[in-house]
Amino acid sequence: MRDGSTEPVFAVDEEGVCSQQGQPEAAVLDDLLGEIESYNAQRVVEARKDVLEGRRSCLYYWMCAFGMDERGLAGRAGLWAWRVRRHLRPEVFQALPPRLMNRYAQSLGITLAELRSLPEREPT
Numbered sequence: 001m002r003d004g005s006t007e008p009v010f011a012v013d014e015e016g017v018c019s020q021q022g023q024p025e026a027a028v029l030d031d032l033l034g035e036i037e038s039y040n041a042q043r044v045v046e047a048r049k050d051v052l053e054g055r056r057s058c059l060y061y062w063m064c065a066f067g068m069d070e071r072g073l074a075g076r077a078g079l080w081a082w083r084v085r086r087h088l089r090p091e092v093f094q095a096l097p098p099r100l101m102n103r104y105a106q107s108l109g110i111t112l113a114e115l116r117s118l119p120e121r122e123p124t
Contacts, residue, residue, distance in 0.1 A: 049060030062108050076107040
């Protein structure tokens with residue numbers, strides 16, 4: 001583990017000159033994690049809006065809330081990605097058998113009641 005050390009970073013400027021730059025690793029990681037958290041938070045807000053407007057199922061919200069994409073959720077649930085993608089449509093999701101709903105709930109670590117609904121408050 002390195003504490004505040006700088007790793008060399010090389011960059012090519014507009015004139016094609018390669019130069020060495022450095023920034024402490026911790027600062028770079030903090031910036032990156034901040035961007036990822038901001039992106040994920042925005043994705044969850046947009047997912048909630050899509051569910052409330054009837055464009056997506058509650059499964060879509062929970063998938064985004066746990067930072068997953070269709071392939072990630074498919075892998076955890078043991079399903080094909082095309083099936084997960086289909087289940088993101090509200091009319092298809094509502095008709096899923098309880099066994100498949102339980103499979104999704106278990107793979108997300110939430111209850112069946114939570115899976116079928118949105119949280120009362122928007123995430124902060």
